[in-house]
Amino acid sequence: MNETIQDIASVIRANSSFLITSHESPDGDAVGSTLALASFLRKSGKEVCVHLRDQVPDLYAFLPGADTVAHHIPDRDFDVAFVQDIGEFSRAGEEFCSFKRIGTLVNLDHHLGCDSFGHHNLIDPQAAATGVLVHRVISALGGPMDRDTALCLYVSIITDTGSFRYSNANTEAFAIAGEMIGYGINAWDVAEQLYENQPRKRLELLSKCLPTLEVISNGRAASVAVTLDMYAVTATDAELTDGFINYPRSIRGVEVAIFFRQLSEQRYKIGFRSKGKVNVAGFAASMGGGGHHNAAGCTVDGTLDEVKAKVYAIVESALC
Known part of the structure; x- marks a missing residue:
């Protein structure tokens, strides 16, 4: 058994109160992995608070425990805090990053280049999802596993593998998903x-x-964009844009898909997706962001035309 997993298992056994968080604008892995660990810990007799800076997307509201997620951290001490699927510590949000009433900090992540900011850091870029790392920890502790925990783990894995369509869908991911079906x-x-x-x-x-x-x-590359004007006309928000990047990604011959999502008048969130040949984490890192080989992101300031020009120049120089 991995020594780090043994250490994390020992921390769980030895403590009673836990705070669990993940990144801003949470996706299926962020929500699924945090709720899976919370479910497991509660059934092990632990006291648990799940904190997310942003709302749980309606898409994942069916998951057990989604209605218990707090958007502000209680003013109290916690023995242990788990930070999951974060990529970089700042993505947990200002409130969590400034919260000091934590004994031990545990970092579970599968992003390339994730900093080892925890007292214990289980970082494996080969893991298909952070839910896989949660499963490893639960397995090291010998359970208990039940349907609620299994459902959250299953959603974590199938969403981060694109329902097993992405290149990160390895044998471990399939094996865990099959095991969860058994629950x-x-x-x-x-x-x-x-x-x-x-x-x-x-x-x-x-x-x-x-x-x-x-x-x-x-x-070889394609993009789409969503602006604040589009939200206003349709009475929607960014939560409903999940998966939009898959449309340019699905075009025959496209190796890199780009999604421009407007955050404010002069700021855009950029998402990158690769079909496997191109490491888009490098694109994001060159603009102050990060991510995986096949999925990464960053934030760029400017008008849409200015942001596009900057991003396209980086992508085209890599693909020429």
């Missing part, structure tokens, strides 16, 4: 919740986004 998870029910249950307004926003499609680098 009573219905794969179709989960798929229906995730992929056949979208609000009408998401399609209205998508209808504004798709006409922004641009293909560059002789067809």
